[in-house]
Amino acid sequence: MLSKDFTQSVFILIISTIVVASFSILVLIVPNLVRTDEIIATSLAKPLTPLELAGRDVYISEGCHVCHTQMVRGIEPEVKRNGRANKEGDDIYEFPNLWGSKRTGPDLTNIGRKYSEQWQRIHLMNPRKVVPTSIMPAYPWLFTQVLSGDDIESKMRVLRKLGVPYTENEIDKARLQVKGVTKGEALIQYLQSLGNDTASDQEH
Amino acid sequence: MSVFWNTWVIIFILIFLTFMALVVFKYWRSEDTADKDKTIATFDGIDENDAPPPRLFYLSYLSAFILAIGFLVLYPGLGNWSGMLGWQQNEDALSSPITDLDSQMSSLTDQSLHQLATNIDVTESGGVLFKTHCAACHSSNAQGQTHFPNLIDNDWLYGGTDEDILNSIKHGRNGAMPGWKEVLSDDQVAKTSYYIASLQRKNLNAPQIKIDLGKEIFIQYCASCHIDGTVANTEIGVPNLADDIWLHGGSIEEIQHTINNGINNLMPAFSEQLSENQILAIGAYLTKQRQAYDAKLAALDPESVSRGEYLAYAGDCVACHSAESGELFGGGLPFKTPFGTAYSTNITPHLSEGIGSYNYAEFKAALFKGKGKHGYLYPAMPYTSYQHLTEQDTQDIWNYLQSITAVARQNDKNSMMFPTNIRLGLLGWNIVFMDTNPLSYDAPEHASLNEHELAQWQEGKYWVMGLGHCAECHSPRNIAQAMIPEKIFQGNIIDGWNAPNITAKELYEARWDMQSLTDFLHTGHSSKGSAFAGMADVVKNSTSLMTRADIETISRYLLVGDVNNTIPDGQQQLTPTGFVPASYTEEQQNSYDLYTNTCGACHGEDGKGRDPIAPTLLNNGIIMHSDPYNTIAVTIRGLSPTYVDQERNFMPMTSFQNVLSDSELAKLISFVRLYLGGRQEPVTTEQVKTVRQQLEKAGFAGNLHTTPDMYDNKDKAINID
Amino acid sequence: MSSGMDKYDIKVVKYFIIAAVAWSIAGMLIGVMLAAQLYWPVLNFDSEYIQFGRLRPLHTSGVIFGFVVNMLMGTSLYIVQRTGQTRLFNKSLSWMVFWGWQLVLLLALITLPLGYTSTKEYAELEWPIDLLIGLVWVLYAILFFGTIAKRKVHHIFVSNWFYGAFIIVVTLIFVINNLAMPVSLTKSYSVFSGAQDAIVQWWWGHNAVGFLLTAGVIGMNYYFIPKVSERPIYSYRLSVIHFWGLVGFYTWAGTHHLVYSSVPVWVQNIGIVMSLILWLPSWAGAFNSAMTLLQNKEKLKTDYIMLFFMSAILYYCLATLEGPLLAIRWFNMIAHNTEWIIGHVHSAALGWVGMSAIAMFYYFIPRLWGKEQLWSNKLIKLHFWLAHIGIALYAIALWVAGIGEGYMWLAQQENGSLVYSFVEAMDFKAPWLFVRFFGGACFVFGLLIMVFNLYKTVSMNSSVSKEGSADA
Structure with missing residues (x-):
């Protein structure tokens, strides 16, 4: 039936x-x-500078998040390896989140304080120069392609609408900071910023 | 979550679970209506029967719902409800450590790094910490990489006391040197680079005058930090430039790159990321690694090492295994073959970039059989000759190579064409072409030698056929680039020069003798001319560093000959007359004028050479050589100084390619060979043209410059800005 | 079958099926390329367009939206006609859906290698393409439900419930997940951030699997399995329980992707509970399909299409057991972010979706073109074993690699210090990544054999169709 x-x-x-x-x-x-307000109240996050934001968009565009997580789980060995575990408020200005789902390369949540810019440059040009068995692609073009900075203001305005507290003054100066910088340098600035805002909140 | 949302969440979860339970419950209650053979509907020819779900299914569903409710009571899940067990997710762990580093450390009273290095718990923790946080720059065994220092070689930029080392990790270091691109001209940078390179290397292809000028520039611009380059300053991380440790690469081009662009060498601070004790553990691990390396060096027999050094230079390892003026034994010299370009490799004891991971057996396999750890070697490595080394000599060389500075230079990628880029194919090459029979030291049948001469001949054979690997350049090769044993020493064209025929017959005919040949090999100069091009490098890097007695054995062996290399009975010797009245006759006047306007200006109107301008042409081995190739080539290419002997050097020779036509050159060379070399047969215009075209095609023609600009732009990998 | 054909709109179905086959090959070839890149990084060719980070979304989009959606659209439009005994609601609408969807795929093929991406997994396409997808999807929904509405039979066939759920739920999750504020034509920012965005994203991510790769394919199989086995559907009431269990529990399961992350613990735990219960309706459905096949044991022994379906069901059982398992905290701790997850996805995607699709292609394509017999039975046998070897190697390799690296990341010494560095874990798994590449290559090679076999079948001269059979 x-x-x-x-x-x-x-x-x-x-x-x-x-x-x-x-x-x-x-x-x-x-x-x-x-719960956005509730989360912001607990957050240590600082908005990215225009150059770091431009670098983050390079990170997105090249698909770095496909192989690198930005989520340190709150488990002891994971913290020992990758640094401070993420807290809910950390990523409140991350539109969208870049937690990733696959750790083909190491977690990058707290990478900002671990390597020199020189290392990052060599590594992006050819990862196997510094990590012999690395399987990461080489990104030489990042250091030949130059950012115009033309869209950085509109990006920041959109993010401000979404809730990132950029001031008019910051937006005003943004283009000059980004213009003429290579994608690689911007990306490195972004990478070097990772984990800095939460660095004060440490327990070993 | 606010009370409202908390209630909202809980209510909807419960409603949902109830609804889902009801769906199953409904069918469980109407189980009796099910029948697996009853067709209740048909769609497009598909019957639908109505079998009852298995009882196990209902039981599972029941237990799942009960477990779910139980879970949500015991653990967080229903909104803000934290569960009855008080469980926290950060308590979960895969392993359950029984202690921690801090408590292990607190029980240790002596916390000096040397003491901690003996504690296995500490060094094992430190080892993984190092590999996790430090190895991406300093490499996993702490031997460093280009731009990132070796931490176990006892060379410390910022000091090597416990406090210095721990401070470096905790607070980081920033070594900054400005770039001089805007201040110094290219020429000034070049000269400065020659000076810096000269502090440590003797075999630089640069004239002393440029080195001296470079020193002046260095003192003017660099002395405030570097003094004269030979002094380190650990306060601000100034390196000693006179040792063989080159953090940012030691080739001329890399040195120039550093001078031009400066250095901003940053070691990040780790005090915020690692605990005090974790940093101590890393220090302890480093100390342990360093002690192990020191112990390895100390275990080497110093006598064996010094014998090995002599042998390694006799075998000319350094010339091939160093890039043009690059770090010693760091590899990178290109070998252009008909099948593409192969590069020599780093043979320093660096674990990842050099042969630090080899053991003696593996080293010997590479040296004797061309069997590298990562695939067969190209026969550009003369293992076909090295296979004749004695066990003792091999061991000595191995000991020496373990004692040298580990260079972090990465090996270049070979660009060999298919199928020669498949290394396994070389196994086949070895099977087909490699003669693995041991050398025979039986006295030669064709010559009678006294006891002393025989001993010299035998020892000379060992040098020539083994380490010296003379035949590798001086013998013709077949299409697979294998030497032809019957034609040993009969000469070969390499890099646009003729590595001359050095058979006993040829040497005899051209009147080489013990004195002249030994002088030539030992000093680069002789009464029969001077070494140039590739041979100058051999003399500079190898034979000039051997004892004269050893060189004499080589001369003996070459002059006497061997199987396939004998002097035929009744062989005539050449007797150059020099310029005689016949040279000035009317029919020759034209040629002689040509000579005086070109060669004569430097080599003298009599052709006997003029120190320190140009060597003799009269009796010159090249002029007297059966094949006029080099005589033709030198007029087309010109010649740069060799710097074999800073005390005795000749001026550069200009190219006559754009001055004299092929027929004029043919006439001139025939004339010179006739009177200064005793060679009757003339050189034809066709011969000159052929050689010129060959050289032009290979890019060797035209004024070879007098400055060593061969350094320019070879290494594409360093320019990353 | 040919007699029945002219009563329905078949041409667009053929087009969808051809597109599905083409995209299955393209998408999986890209997958093999990616697997190779993970073993030989030189295969990234220093090219910004085909480096792993940009190619990977093209692989997932290619197989999900190219292969699976084309297949589901094609089969659903066929089944909804046959089981409702009516033509399509509107013929030109069906062509708008077809060409609209191919335009979406073409745009994906262009924009993803250029680096225009929203980063959201399985929803990487930028907002203008999302709008186009939304439009085409609505048209498809109208077409599908419109056709159901004008059906000539009283009841709605079970396949169409699942197709319906697939269409409805994908609409819900797609719209919410892709809400974004545009900066320019090629760039937008998601309106959600951080932990909130992660919840939305994985709610989408897991339901994309649940409703595209599961519900849709189940719908397809509820029609083709009884057709192939020539036996009744085993249990109607089990299919009802299966349906509501799936629609109900699946939508909650996504947050098990966020276990141990910084989203609230209760959100994670609800995801875990629902994922575990989901195991039951999944296996109930698998039982129903398996029994439908097992009623014709004779044919199962010899017919490779039956065997493909049976294998698909077994892989479905494996994947739906592994899934809840991976949601459990203990397993998740080790498996999260590792190769195991990739292996799990491919057990399902190659084993369940792939084998179902293959069986359907072998059965359906000859009949669509009026043939009854395959050109070669030997080749289908070869394909069967290649597919099995391929998936087995793939899954085993990534079990070893994933469990190995997950363990090595977490292992601690007695004093709590780590045991392995990240690079050591990477070096450990390298050879297994080669095995995975090889397994994947085997599977794709089998697929190429299928295409060849089907091409020969369709272009065979003589039609050997049996008139008057109840066959589709």
């Missing part, structure tokens, strides 16, 4: 599916989205 509900009416099929599937939205999504 066939049941006499969703299998008889396309309308009931659609509505009942939406209702059942929506429970997860109501429980997991909505209550967490309304």
Whole structure:
């Protein structure tokens, strides 16, 4: 005997599916989205400088997040290896999050204080120069492609609308900071910034 | 979460779970209506039966719901409810350590690094910490990489006391040198680089005058930090430039790059990322590594090392295994073969870049069989000759190579064409072409030698056929680049020069003798001319560093000959007359004028050479040589000074390529060979043209410059800005 | 079958199936390339366009949106007609959906290598393409549900519930996850940040798996498995339980991707609980399909299409056991971020989706073109074993690599110090990454054999169709 509900009416099929599937939205999504102020109150995060922001977009565009996580889980050995564990407020200005899902290369959450810019440069040009068995691609073009800085203001304005506290003054000066810098240098500035804002919150 | 949202979350979770349970419950209650053989509907020919789900399924669902509710009571899940067990997620761990580094450290009273280095708990912790936080720069065994210092060679930029080392880790270091691009001209930078390189290397291809000028520039601009380059200053991290440790690369080009662009060498501070005790543990690990390396060096027999050094230079390892004026034994010299370019490798004891991971057996396999640890070696490495070394000599060389400074220079990528880039193919080459029979030291049948001469001949054979690997350059090769044994020493074209025929017959005919040949090999100069091009490098790097007695044995062996290399009975010797009245006759006047206007200006109107301008042409081995190739080539290429002997050097020779036509050159060379070399047969215009075209095609033609600009732009990897 | 064909709109179905086959090859070849890059980094060729970071989203988009969605659109539009005994709701709408979707894929093929990405996993495309996807998706929903609405039979066939859920839930999750504020035509920022964004992203990420790769494919199989086995669907009531279990529990499971992260613990734990319960309806559904096949044991012994379906179900069981397992904290601690996850995804994607698709292609494509027999039975046998060897090598290699590196990352000495450096873990897994490359290559090679076999089948001269059979 066939049941006499969703299998008889396309309308009931659609509505009942939406209702059942929506429970997860109501429980997991909505209550967490309304907590932004609460999260910001606990946050040590500082907005990225224009150059770091430009570098972050290089990071995104090259797909660094495909192989590198930015999420130190709160487990002791993981903290020992990668530094301070992430807290909920750390990434409140991260639109979108760059936690990643695969650690083909090491976690980068706290990479900012570990290597010199020179090392980063050599490593991006050819990772195997400094890590012999590395399987990371080489990114030589990053050091030939130059940023114009033309879109940095609109990026910052969008982020300000989304909640990053950039001042008009910062946005005003942004283009000059970015213009003429290579993608590689911007990326390195971004990498060097990682973990700096939370550095004061340490326990070994 | 606020009370409202907390309640919201809990209510919706419970409603959902209830609803899902009800779906299953409904079918469980109506189990009796199920029948697996009953078809209740048909769609497009597909029947739907209505079998009951297995009982196990309902039981599983039941237990799942019970477990879920239980979990949500015991653990967090229902909003702000923290669970009855008080569980915290950061308590979870894979391993359960029984102690920690801090408590292990606190029980140690003597916390000097030397003492800590003996504590296995501390050094093991330090080892992993080092590999995790430091190895990406300093490499996993702490031997460093280019730009990142070796930490176990006892050479400390910022001091090597416990306090210095720990401070370096805690607070970091920043060694900054400004770039001089804007201040110094290219020429000044070049001269300064020659001076800096000359502090440690004797075999520099640069004239003393430029080195001296470079020193003046250095003193003017660099002395405030570097003094004269030979003094380190650990206060501000100034390195000693006179030792063989080159943090930022030691080739002329790398030195120039450093001078031009400066250095901002930063070691980050780790005090915020690592605890005091973790830093101590890293220090202890480093100390242990350093002690182990020191112990390895101390275990080497110094006599064996010094014998090994002599042998390594006799075998000319350094000339091939150093880039043009690069760090010694650091590799990087290109070998252009018909199949592409192969580069010599780093043979210093660096673990990852050199042969630090080799043991003696592996070293010997490479030296004797061309079997490297990472694949077969190209026969550009003369293992076909080195296989004849004695066990003692091999051991000595091995000991020496372990004692030299570890260079962090990375090996270059060979650009060999397919299929020669498949290393395994070389195994086949070895099987087909390599003669593995031991050398015979039986007295030669074709010559009668006294006891002393025989001893010399035998020892000479060992040098020539083994370490000296003379035949590798001086013998023709077949299409697979293997030597042809029957044609040993009959000469070969390399880099646009003829490595001359040095068979006993040729040497006899051209009147080489013990005195002249020994002088030539030992000093680069002789009554029969001077070494140039590749041979000058050999003399400079190798034979000039051997004893005269050893060189004499080599001369003996070459002059006497051997199997496949004998002097035919009744062989005539050449007798150059020098310029005689016949040279000035009317029919020759033209040629002689040509001579005086070109060669004669430097080599003298009599052709006997003029110190210190140009060597003799009369009796010159090259002029007398059966093949006029080099005589032709030298007029087309010109010649740069060799700097074999700073005391005795000749001026550069200019190229006549754009001055004399092929026919004029043919005429001139024929004339010179006739009177100064005793060679009757003339050189034809065709011969000159062929050689010129060859050289032009290979890019060797034209004024070879008098300054060593061969340093320019070879290393593409260093310019990263 | 050919007799029935003219009663329905078949041409667009053929186009979708061809597109699905083409994208399966393209997407998986890119996958093999990526696997090779992880072993031989030189294969990144120092090119910004094909380096791993940019190529990987093209692989996932290619197989998910190119291969699977084309396949699901094609089969759903076929099944909804046959089981409703009606033509498509609107023929030109179906062509708009087809060409609209191919345009989406073309744009993905262009923009991802150029580095235009939102970073969101399985939703990397930038906002203008997202808008196009939304539009095409709505048209597809109208077409599909419109056709159901005009069906000539009373009830809605089980396949169409699953297809329906696939269409509805993907709409929900896609829209919410992709909410972004544009900066320019090629750049936008997600409106969510940090931990909040992570919850949204993995709610999408896991449901993309759940409703594209699971619900949709289940829908397809509920039609093709009884067709191939020539037996009734085993249990109607099990399919109802399966359906609601899947739609209900799956949507909650995404937060198990965030275990031990900085999102609130209760969010993680709800994800874990729901993931574990999800195991039951999944296996119930698998049981239902397996019983449908097992009713025809004779055919199962000899027919490789049946065997492909059976293998797909077994891999479904494996993946739906492994999934809840990986949601458990103990396993997650080791497995998170490691190769194991990649292995798990591919057990499901190659084993479950891949084998289901292969079985469907072998059965459906000849019949779509009016043939009954495959050109070569030997080749399908060869393909069967290549696919199995490929997946087995792939899964085993990444189990070893993943568990190994996960353990090495976490192992501690007695005093709590770490035991291995990251590089040591990397060096450990290197040979296993080669095995994975080899396994993946085997699978794709099998796929190429299938394409060859099917091409020969379709272009065979004589049609050997059996008239009057109940076959599709």
